[in-house]
Amino acid sequence: MKSIAWLALLCCLPCAALELPDMGASASSVLSPADEKRLGEGFMRQLRNGVDIIDDLEVNSYLNALGHQIAAYSDNPEQRFYFFVVNENSINAFAVPGGFVGVHSGLFLHTQNENELASVLAHEIAHVTQHHIARTMEASNNFSLPTMAAIVAAAIAGMKNPQVAEAAIAAVTAGNIQMQINFTRAHEEEADRVGMKMLADSGFDPRSMPIFFERLQASNRFYEGGLPEFLRTHPVTSNRVAEARDRAEQYPKKLLSDSPLYQLARAKLLFLSESDKTKLAKNLQRALQEARYRDERAVRYAIALCLLATREYSGVQPQLDWLVKHDTDRVAYRSLQARLAAAQNQPTQALQLYSKALQSYPNDPQLTLEYAELLLQQNRAATAKPLLLDLHLRNYPEYHRLLALVQRQIGEIVDSYFSMAEYYYSSGRTALALEQIKQARQLKGLDFYQASRIEARHHELQQELHEENAAKKRDQH
Numbered sequence: 001m002k003s004i005a006w007l008a009l010l011c012c013l014p015c016a017a018l019e020l021p022d023m024g025a026s027a028s029s030v031l032s033p034a035d036e037k038r039l040g041e042g043f044m045r046q047l048r049n050g051v052d053i054i055d056d057l058e059v060n061s062y063l064n065a066l067g068h069q070i071a072a073y074s075d076n077p078e079q080r081f082y083f084f085v086v087n088e089n090s091i092n093a094f095a096v097p098g099g100f101v102g103v104h105s106g107l108f109l110h111t112q113n114e115n116e117l118a119s120v121l122a123h124e125i126a127h128v129t130q131h132h133i134a135r136t137m138e139a140s141n142n143f144s145l146p147t148m149a150a151i152v153a154a155a156i157a158g159m160k161n162p163q164v165a166e167a168a169i170a171a172v173t174a175g176n177i178q179m180q181i182n183f184t185r186a187h188e189e190e191a192d193r194v195g196m197k198m199l200a201d202s203g204f205d206p207r208s209m210p211i212f213f214e215r216l217q218a219s220n221r222f223y224e225g226g227l228p229e230f231l232r233t234h235p236v237t238s239n240r241v242a243e244a245r246d247r248a249e250q251y252p253k254k255l256l257s258d259s260p261l262y263q264l265a266r267a268k269l270l271f272l273s274e275s276d277k278t279k280l281a282k283n284l285q286r287a288l289q290e291a292r293y294r295d296e297r298a299v300r301y302a303i304a305l306c307l308l309a310t311r312e313y314s315g316v317q318p319q320l321d322w323l324v325k326h327d328t329d330r331v332a333y334r335s336l337q338a339r340l341a342a343a344q345n346q347p348t349q350a351l352q353l354y355s356k357a358l359q360s361y362p363n364d365p366q367l368t369l370e371y372a373e374l375l376l377q378q379n380r381a382a383t384a385k386p387l388l389l390d391l392h393l394r395n396y397p398e399y400h401r402l403l404a405l406v407q408r409q410i411g412e413i414v415d416s417y418f419s420m421a422e423y424y425y426s427s428g429r430t431a432l433a434l435e436q437i438k439q440a441r442q443l444k445g446l447d448f449y450q451a452s453r454i455e456a457r458h459h460e461l462q463q464e465l466h467e468e469n470a471a472k473k474r475d476q477h
Helices: 004-008 024-029 033-048 057-071 105-110 114-129 132-139 145-160 162-172 174-201 208-218 229-233 238-248 260-273 277-289 296-309 313-326 331-343 347-360 365-377 381-389 397-409 413-426 430-441 448-476
Strands: 082-086 093-096 100-104
Touching: 033 082, 033 093, 033 100, 033 413, 057 082, 057 114, 057 174, 057 260, 057 331, 057 365, 082 105, 093 114, 100 105, 100 114, 105 260, 114 174, 114 208, 174 208, 174 238, 208 238, 260 277, 260 296, 277 296, 296 313, 296 331, 313 331, 331 347, 331 365, 347 365, 365 381, 365 397, 381 397, 397 413, 413 430, 413 448, 430 448
Parallel strands: 082 100
Antiparallel strands: 093 100
16 A cells, blocks of 8 residues: 555646646556545645645535536546635635645635636546546656655645745756646646536536636736736646637537525635735625625625624624525524624524524534534533534544544543544644544553554554655655
8 A cells, every 4th residue: 555655745736737648548557546535635634734725614515516516527427526725815726636626715706707616626627537647647757756745845835935836846847847838738628628518518608718717818917927826837828718719619608697605605705815804894895885796695794704703793683684584594694693692692592593503404514513612612512422423524624623622521532532633634744643642542441442443543643654754854855
């Protein structure tokens, strides 16, 4: 079995960094589906340790529903996908083996409609289903693991500083630049073609793809350094846009409106990515007064979120009342109502609101985690535990942390150490995960099953940490 450290060397290649011509199914000889899955999981751990991922269940739920709607029409519908948002104002998106697709918050907010966001996801899904990175590895025998490790570090650095990433990648790929230039166009065009078909088959308009790329090109004068990051990692030429437009015209035209969930998720993301909530609330209130909006629900929802965050509680309820009156029942509104009650020191009412909401939306991740956290604060961990165990949110570190606190409160100390270890491990902090298992190892009165489980996990984490440290040393040389 290949080690996680080895996998991490490969998994962080930007989706358009190294492109090769179509080589068909032969790529499977390099990476099996299981290999790709481990690559993606290793990538996510490394990424979480280096950049700010927006782990908001409302935004993630919408993005994953949209992504899976499109991916269901790919030529590999069995491929599993996980879509997530990176808290970055730059306009970019990327995909890695294993079906992990990241979208920068800047790109999400820059889209003008749901079709444009869908077109980006379809393009990235195509990079995964066409095994572009695996095909790169197969053809590029000169690309050593240390080189790929350096690219991993550069790609993560590029989330915060694209100029640093470009310099680092240029330094480690000097001998392969021509290969990248030669083959980028082929894979990007393939992703356009495959992505367009998925868009059309899943009910979206393929014309949104060339329209979005054209708009990014036209607005490049507003970006420092010349181009949005998406156009740097996904080079778009005039010929490519024209070809994409011609291809899109072969599909029937569709008159589509945005789903309300797109607008609400976009409003939530705007709230999460803006540090000055007071300023944002004032701007939104002004836009509301002047009727400068595409969706009044989204504006009022974002205002309510800002007012709750700034403790201006009296202004939240009027927005909620309007939303409940003028819109259908939604998880977002139920959550906001319960959080408002909790913030106003009314925990009994908040718990009742969560309990009632979960009757309408059983096992909803957002409602369940918020409910469980409030139960924990009220020393009712025994009630929270079964709710959490029914979720299985493996890719959400905060879930493991909350579960650890619940287990500790009810006296399940060994399980608590394991859950906290999983929290650190899924966050890319293997050393801290190992420390949790070491503490569990020192407990008195362990039974045979507990001791065996601890020793097995201790061995796994110790081996992975050793390999990670060895990889870091190789990078330094």
